[in-house]
Amino acid sequence: MREIDLLPLAEINSLFLFLQEKIKVQLNSVKAREKHVLDEKMAKDEESMNHMKQLVQEKQKITSAFEDMEKFLEKQKCFWLRKLEDVEKNIQNNQEKNATQISEEISHLSNLIKEMEEKCQQPASEFLQDIRMTLIRYEKEPVPYPRRCSGQGVWRQLRNISWNNSSLAKIMENHKESLEQEIKKGESRLATGGTLWNGIVLCQSLHPGAIS
Secondary structure, three states: OHHHHHOOHHHHHHHHHHHHHHHHHHHHHHHHHHHHHHHHHHHHHHHHHHHHHHHHHHHHHHHHHHHHHHHHHHHHHHHHHHHHHHHHHHHHHHHHHHHHHHHHHHHHHHHHHHHHHHHHOOOHHHHOOOHHHHHHHHHHOOOOOOOOOOOHHHHHHHHHHHHHHHHHHHHHHHHHHHHHHHHHHHHHHHHOOOOOOOHHHHHHHOOOOOOO
């Protein structure tokens, strides 16, 4: 400052203007840099907002895909359980009908046996009375052989359900393996900065036509 004080006034003014202009140039450069940084910040903020929007959309897609698959599988489970309930009712009905028929048949045969045994224990004079008609009646007595409720229909139902369950298990296992592979690929893509995994499409492939 002392050196400047020793300079003539004209030189001081000239130096002032020179240094002031130099500072203004630097100021403009700093302002330009600031504007660039602010523009970059706005761009990054907008980019982050867009990424967040896409992330929310992807979350919704994944949630929706798994919920749809869950609903579909729950619907299929209820469907097959109702089928099994129908088979269970058929088994119980057949069991009750057969038990009733067999009980009635046993009762009839027991009465017939009792009557025959009593006939055999009669004295000769009483035994020979109407023996001819008695023999004819016994010979013609229809021994009831009621038609039993067959278990063939139930067996066929159970066999078909078993086949369907086996096919269903294979389909589910195949889709499970494919889904796990796709998730692993997606994790690798994310680790290398790639796109989100495509497991959504695989989930949707299970619904609604993949299992039938």
